[in-house]
Amino acid sequence: MGLAFEARELETYMEKIFPQVANDFAIDALSVDAITMRLKVAERHLRPGGTVSGPSMFALADVTVYALVLSRLGPKSLAVTTNCSLDFMRKPESGRDIVAKGQLLKLGRSLAVGDVHMFSAGSDKLVARSTMTYSIPPER
Amino acid sequence: MGLAFEARELETYMEKIFPQVANDFAIDALSVDAITMRLKVAERHLRPGGTVSGPSMFALADVTVYALVLSRLGPKSLAVTTNCSLDFMRKPESGRDIVAKGQLLKLGRSLAVGDVHMFSAGSDKLVARSTMTYSIPPER
Amino acid sequence: MGLAFEARELETYMEKIFPQVANDFAIDALSVDAITMRLKVAERHLRPGGTVSGPSMFALADVTVYALVLSRLGPKSLAVTTNCSLDFMRKPESGRDIVAKGQLLKLGRSLAVGDVHMFSAGSDKLVARSTMTYSIPPER
Amino acid sequence: MGLAFEARELETYMEKIFPQVANDFAIDALSVDAITMRLKVAERHLRPGGTVSGPSMFALADVTVYALVLSRLGPKSLAVTTNCSLDFMRKPESGRDIVAKGQLLKLGRSLAVGDVHMFSAGSDKLVARSTMTYSIPPER
Numbered sequence: 001m002g003l004a005f006e007a008r009e010l011e012t013y014m015e016k017i018f019p020q021v022a023n024d025f026a027i028d029a030l031s032v033d034a035i036t037m038r039l040k041v042a043e044r045h046l047r048p049g050g051t052v053s054g055p056s057m058f059a060l061a062d063v064t065v066y067a068l069v070l071s072r073l074g075p076k077s078l079a080v081t082t083n084c085s086l087d088f089m090r091k092p093e094s095g096r097d098i099v100a101k102g103q104l105l106k107l108g109r110s111l112a113v114g115d116v117h118m119f120s121a122g123s124d125k126l127v128a129r130s131t132m133t134y135s136i137p138p139e140r
Numbered sequence: 141m142g143l144a145f146e147a148r149e150l151e152t153y154m155e156k157i158f159p160q161v162a163n164d165f166a167i168d169a170l171s172v173d174a175i176t177m178r179l180k181v182a183e184r185h186l187r188p189g190g191t192v193s194g195p196s197m198f199a200l201a202d203v204t205v206y207a208l209v210l211s212r213l214g215p216k217s218l219a220v221t222t223n224c225s226l227d228f229m230r231k232p233e234s235g236r237d238i239v240a241k242g243q244l245l246k247l248g249r250s251l252a253v254g255d256v257h258m259f260s261a262g263s264d265k266l267v268a269r270s271t272m273t274y275s276i277p278p279e280r
Numbered sequence: 281m282g283l284a285f286e287a288r289e290l291e292t293y294m295e296k297i298f299p300q301v302a303n304d305f306a307i308d309a310l311s312v313d314a315i316t317m318r319l320k321v322a323e324r325h326l327r328p329g330g331t332v333s334g335p336s337m338f339a340l341a342d343v344t345v346y347a348l349v350l351s352r353l354g355p356k357s358l359a360v361t362t363n364c365s366l367d368f369m370r371k372p373e374s375g376r377d378i379v380a381k382g383q384l385l386k387l388g389r390s391l392a393v394g395d396v397h398m399f400s401a402g403s404d405k406l407v408a409r410s411t412m413t414y415s416i417p418p419e420r
Numbered sequence: 421m422g423l424a425f426e427a428r429e430l431e432t433y434m435e436k437i438f439p440q441v442a443n444d445f446a447i448d449a450l451s452v453d454a455i456t457m458r459l460k461v462a463e464r465h466l467r468p469g470g471t472v473s474g475p476s477m478f479a480l481a482d483v484t485v486y487a488l489v490l491s492r493l494g495p496k497s498l499a500v501t502t503n504c505s506l507d508f509m510r511k512p513e514s515g516r517d518i519v520a521k522g523q524l525l526k527l528g529r530s531l532a533v534g535d536v537h538m539f540s541a542g543s544d545k546l547v548a549r550s551t552m553t554y555s556i557p558p559e560r
Contacts, residue, residue, distance in 0.1 A: 020186075047160070054199070054221055058194065059195040062194050083227050083413060105507070106510070106546070115549065131551070225365035225411065266385050300467070300473075334482050335482070339473075366504040367502065
């Protein structure tokens with residue numbers, strides 16, 4: 001199965017359906033099973049001390065796997081997150097974007113599972129990891 | 141071990157250390173092992189269709205367990221989230237706050253674990269559940 | 281929706297389909313949304329030092345939620361575990377059974393989610409907790 | 421930091437401390453951050469229909485990360501599992517061993533985190549994935 005979207009199309013589509021977070025994310029790379037998604041870190045993503053907030057990391061992991069699912073199933077997809085596990089390993093470096101490397105582990109008829117490794121831009125030290133499960137409702 | 145904070149003091153303290161989210165949360169009740177935390181749902185927490193966003197649910201679960209830890213350890217606490225599991229069960233009802241019932245499952249020397257059940261205000265149907273682990277650094 | 285099985289029937293049914301573990305578990309109580317399942321701790325469940333092994337705790341959590349699903353859907357059910365989160369809080373007390381209190385959090389058309397709290401028999405200190413998600417294949 | 425053990429030494433050490441499961445596992449490869457661990461599938465690991473049981477998959481993931489931690493910290497290590505997330509993606513192929521590829525994501529002073537991808541031997545289709553967190557008690 002190939003891609004239903006190219007990176008720019010997918011970005012445009014996601015901006016349309018999630019206007020609230022349109023300026024938070026950018027797709028750096030997209031292939032059939034993998035994506036690189038960037039959280040464009042701004043003041044609103046930070047906690048005191050300059051750390052990127054937990055909810056911002058969650059949002060990045062979630063949008064990364066959602067984009068992987070959309071890139072394969074196309075815009076008809078109504079996939080919803082059903083489960084998330086998230087491990088925080090290191091404090092992100094301040095003043096840097098967060099880069100998420102996502103991989104689609106399973107794309108079944110009713111469930112999709114993706115894995116995300118998150119880094120401070122320019123570093124190869126893992127900041128956090130996440131696995132997200134999406135439920136794919138039957139087509140009507 | 142008793143409470144290091146009463147509910148109003150804890151709320152005031154959290155507003156001081158997390159001014160970014162001060163208006164998002166309110167503590168409805170606090171006891172030695174349990175807390176009721178409210179996400180005061182506003183436009184910024186919503187996704188298209190009126191659903192409360194995943195990152196907002198994560199933030200609620202995280203702040204709920206953090207408040208439980210703070211309520212016991214007091215303001216010296218530098219606890220940081222190390223692990224989260226989150227299950228989304230039902231779509232929240234639109235136009236309602238989300239109410240989180242948190243319980244401290246463990247408060248050890250180096251790890252604290254809390255469990256959170258989240259409901260639409262006024263409903264007893266579970267919207268989501270989460271377990272959060274906090275690492276408590278050794279006192280210096 | 282009521283129970284498709286009573287406790288003794290369910291135990292008998294599970295012994296038939298899982299003869300390998302028939303002697304490991306007993307159902308102490310069963311209601312529409314909750315179950316109490318007992319791991320009858322024997323030498324084969326132990327690790328050096330007398331601790332109940334992690335895989336035995338996993339098995340207990342898994343069978344607890346599976347029994348809850350079966351008790352509602354009846355023997356036609358082919359539910360398979362798709363996700364598990366498991367937190368170990370305290371060392372179990374040696375020489376005691378482990379008692380699991382399971383609760384069905386969701387029973388949807390395609391997914392069931394259950395929560396399990398595990399204790400040493402006779403103690404109210406939490407040894408471990410788990411959430412298990414089962415995928416329910418469409419009926420053919 | 422280098423390895424405290426080579427693969428054969430580590431295997432011998434683990435057989436000594438876990439005689440109950442000594443015959444279940446073999447280390448196929450070991451480097452500073454990665455390990456390949458094999459579950460030598462036998463009748464006792466199976467469920468009806470020939471599937472490898474969930475507890476056996478849990479045990480494999482757990483021993484994989486434990487071996488990674490031991491390989492770095494050496495035999496003094498008293499690390500205990502505190503958290504596990506486990507996703508089951510596909511039915512394993514019958515009559516095959518399960519091969520686990522483990523990676524150490526973090527080795528901190530008090531916590532270690534490892535990630536495990538599990539496959540049927542000879543296949544590159546993911547059967548399951550797991551993240552395990554170990555707590556490392558302070559040296560006495």
